[in-house]
Amino acid sequence: MGFIDRIRAFFGWSKQEIEIKAMINLILFGPPGSGKGTQAAKLVEKYNFLHISTGDLFRYEMGNDTPLGLKAKSFIEKGELVPDEITIGMLRNKVEANPEVSGYIFDGFPRTIAQSEALDSLLSSMAKKVDMLVALDVEDEEIVKRILQRGKTSGRADDNDESIIRNRISVYNENTSQVYDYYDAKGVSHKVDGLGSIDDIFQRLCQTIESIS
Ligand code: AMP
Secondary structure, eight states: OOHHHHHHHHHTOOHHHHHHHHOOOEEEEOSTTSSHHHHHHHHHHHHOOEEEEHHHHHHHHHHTTOHHHHHHHHHHHHTOOOOHHHHHHHHHHHHHTOTTOSOEEEESOOOSHHHHHHHHHHHHHTTOOOOEEEEEEOOHHHHHHHHHHHHHHHOOGGGSOHHHHHHHHHHIIIIIHHHHHHHHTTTOEEEEEOOSOHHHHHHHHHHHHHHHO
């Protein structure tokens, strides 16, 4: 019997309970193109989070020409933030539709202080909280290069135009980076070097996550 199985037997926990006890709610943070989507997919595989990406949710809505998608499109096309009330409502629906998961990984949300406050109150109404924010640290010029490269295959209009990409980066620097400080004041923000191979960055992320859970 392995170590974990012995602990499980000792406490009488099921395998699922062990997972739940280990789960946290995590914000995967960082500028556009910092690798959040790639790393989120790997974290989901390892830790069994529910991955919620507001960018992906908007792209799904736009792909289906829904009223929400049509509203979001004009902002996304310019590299601007979709207004808080639209974004928060969409996020809330997704979280409330999946209350039983053992942990969420939020990717691309929150991007404003109002979104951070809305997330905190939503989670607290479910007796949960943001346990950790991990920011992938990548400098601006590297990001422009990465997004232009991704644009060759992503099919995203906002990945193919350098002026839109630069606008997304300045929106991040001017509005979104404050979210890091908001959670830093609560003692849960961490930085991880976002340069290097996908696997190296993943190792750093896992070490950071496991250091608190
Ligand atoms: P992403 O895939 O996270 O880079 O998001 C693509 C675009 O969707 C962003 O440039 C914004 O226009 C919009 N978007 C995604 N998440 C949010 C959010 N939390 N708040 C406002 N706009 C968002």
